Amino acid sequence: MEQKDLISKINNLKKEKNAIVLAHTYQNLEIDEIADFSGDSLYLSRQAAKTDADVIVFAGVYFMAETAKILSPQKKVLLPSLSAGCDMADKINLLQLRDFKSKYPDIPVVCYVNSAAEVKSESDICCTSANAVNVVKSLNSPKVLFVPDKNLGSYVESQLDGVEVITYPGYCPIHHNITVGDIKRQKILHPDAGIMIHPECTKEVTALADFVGSTTAIIKAVKESSLKKFIIVTEKGVVDRLRRDCQDKEFVLINDNAVCKSMKLFHLEDIYRSLLNNEYEVNVDETIAQKARFAINRMINVNAN
Numbered sequence: 001m002e003q004k005d006l007i008s009k010i011n012n013l014k015k016e017k018n019a020i021v022l023a024h025t026y027q028n029l030e031i032d033e034i035a036d037f038s039g040d041s042l043y044l045s046r047q048a049a050k051t052d053a054d055v056i057v058f059a060g061v062y063f064m065a066e067t068a069k070i071l072s073p074q075k076k077v078l079l080p081s082l083s084a085g086c087d088m089a090d091k092i093n094l095l096q097l098r099d100f101k102s103k104y105p106d107i108p109v110v111c112y113v114n115s116a117a118e119v120k121s122e123s124d125i126c127c128t129s130a131n132a133v134n135v136v137k138s139l140n141s142p143k144v145l146f147v148p149d150k151n152l153g154s155y156v157e158s159q160l161d162g163v164e165v166i167t168y169p170g171y172c173p174i175h176h177n178i179t180v181g182d183i184k185r186q187k188i189l190h191p192d193a194g195i196m197i198h199p200e201c202t203k204e205v206t207a208l209a210d211f212v213g214s215t216t217a218i219i220k221a222v223k224e225s226s227l228k229k230f231i232i233v234t235e236k237g238v239v240d241r242l243r244r245d246c247q248d249k250e251f252v253l254i255n256d257n258a259v260c261k262s263m264k265l266f267h268l269e270d271i272y273r274s275l276l277n278n279e280y281e282v283n284v285d286e287t288i289a290q291k292a293r294f295a296i297n298r299m300i301n302v303n304a305n
């Protein structure tokens with residue numbers, strides 16, 4: 001089927017089923033053609049919470065669909081493939097969280113949204129890479145536990161005076177495997193480029209940044225900058241969108257491995273099949289969802305203030 005026919009069939013199905021499509025910034029670019037909302041996980045969480053749609057198709061990974069279901073329990077949430085997992089989220093489960101907490105009793109737990117519902121449910125508050133510093137600050141605690149991303153946790157600590165961030169040893173392989181050597185090599189090749197780095201990278205890498213921020217913050221900073229060239233140190237989807245939206249500027253992806261395979265699983269055919277057959281519905285046990293919802297809403301309220 002030609003792309004334009006597929007897009008029109010998807011749009012008809014969306015109308016018929018009162019459905020919306022949420023697309024993460026790391027998705028294949030073609031998904032933006034039919035997405036109602038595209039952006040980072042905080043933005044998409046908010047859209048999931050306030051939509052009037054009956055069906056949400058999440059073009060992202062499993063924990064994102066779970067988060068949408070937690071925030072909109074009465075809606076049908078679909079993920080086009082149950083293989084779309086997240087290596088970072090898989091690094092901690094409920095038992096591992098309990099074990100970590102037992103070593104540091106009475107310290108609040110901040111949970112990056114890139115985690116399973118059951119991990120969120122036993123955390124005090126969630127955060128995204130966009131609001132992690134503000135979330136930790138809002139707790140007014142001299143110590144916090146931070147799961148699962150040790151790199152984001154240590155970045156948060158570097159941004160706050162007098163707060164010890166005790167991190168769980170998880171990480172995103174896509175960001176964690178980017179090295180200081182990668183940055184130095186690209187900087188030699190492109191000395192006039194701004195270096196824009198996601199805080200899921202190691203602290204040795206973020207120390208070399210001109211700008212550190214979430215995907216949305218990086219895109220905004222690029223658009224507002226007078227520079228004409230940027231080295232983008234995060235997942236390839238950000239570069240794809242910048243090349244589409246800022247054609248007067250030049251973008252270099254840090255290396256060819258900065259590609260999240262789970263985020264590239266979906267094409268327009270998958271969204272169509274998902275809508276047509278209601279595949280695959282994501283559900284969260286209501287007892288877990290209630291506790292996870294509290295931690296997510298607490299985060300959303302911090303950001304709204």
Ligand code: SF4
Pocket residue numbers: 026061085086087088089114172173174175235260261262263
């Ligand atoms: S880029 Fe990393 S954190 Fe994001 S979905 Fe992929 S594995 Fe998970």
